[in-house]
Amino acid sequence: EIVLTQSPGTLSLSPGERATLSCRASQSVSSDYFAWYQQKPGQAPRLVMYGASIRATGIPDRFSGSGSGTDFTLTISGLEPEDFAVYYCQQYGSSPRTFGQGTKVEV
Amino acid sequence: QVQLQESGPGLVRPSETLALTCNVSGGSISNYYWNWIRQPAGKGLEWIGHIYPSGSTNYNPSLKSRVTMSVDTSKNQFSLKLSSVTAADTAVYYCARGRDSYSRFVYWGQGTLVTVSS
Numbered sequence: 001e002i003v004l005t006q007s008p009g010t011l012s013l014s015p016g017e018r019a020t021l022s023c024r025a026s027q028s029v030s031s032d033y034f035a036w037y038q039q040k041p042g043q044a045p046r047l048v049m050y051g052a053s054i055r056a057t058g059i060p061d062r063f064s065g066s067g068s069g070t071d072f073t074l075t076i077s078g079l080e081p082e083d084f085a086v087y088y089c090q091q092y093g094s095s096p097r098t099f100g101q102g103t104k105v106e107v
Numbered sequence: 108q109v110q111l112q113e114s115g116p117g118l119v120r121p122s123e124t125l126a127l128t129c130n131v132s133g134g135s136i137s138n139y140y141w142n143w144i145r146q147p148a149g150k151g152l153e154w155i156g157h158i159y160p161s162g163s164t165n166y167n168p169s170l171k172s173r174v175t176m177s178v179d180t181s182k183n184q185f186s187l188k189l190s191s192v193t194a195a196d197t198a199v200y201y202c203a204r205g206r207d208s209y210s211r212f213v214y215w216g217q218g219t220l221v222t223v224s225s
Contacts, residue, residue: 101151
């Protein structure tokens, strides 16, 4: 099983600031099968990024993703109020599909 | 627009079987992979497994001995059964659609809370 470790656990930032979220895999993951999700309280996760760097439908271009192998990054340039949430990374290229433990982006 | 809706008992007794159904609307259940994912309160996401309408399944090894998934194409819905539940199975259970076996999850249900308690 591929273990995904996200850092930091919590990111305390202000609107307008840049957020950099990291996800490290216990073994190499194909970037084709790597995603990020955003989850707000009481809601289902929402796909933000897939293929490591492809924005999902409706995701603004202040979101960007990068990485390969075992290290992946989600960057939010210029945080908007609606961006404060928990973000999960996921690999879906091997079984079982696994998620990171989440990074909370808070004000 | 594809919509998924989970349903089932919100309370299950320890050692009994949890049973949930996900109803799919706005699209056919055919030709997609249908997933179950759960999330204990305040914790992360755990993939339970998926099923294809042909009946082919892939379960998380951590739950495989207790999980059964099925599909009813006539009703456009699929189901999850988790046997011998304990308090550790208390979670919000989500259903989600995958375009293929190795797919991101674009469409999710809203989730349903299942509590295991006597």
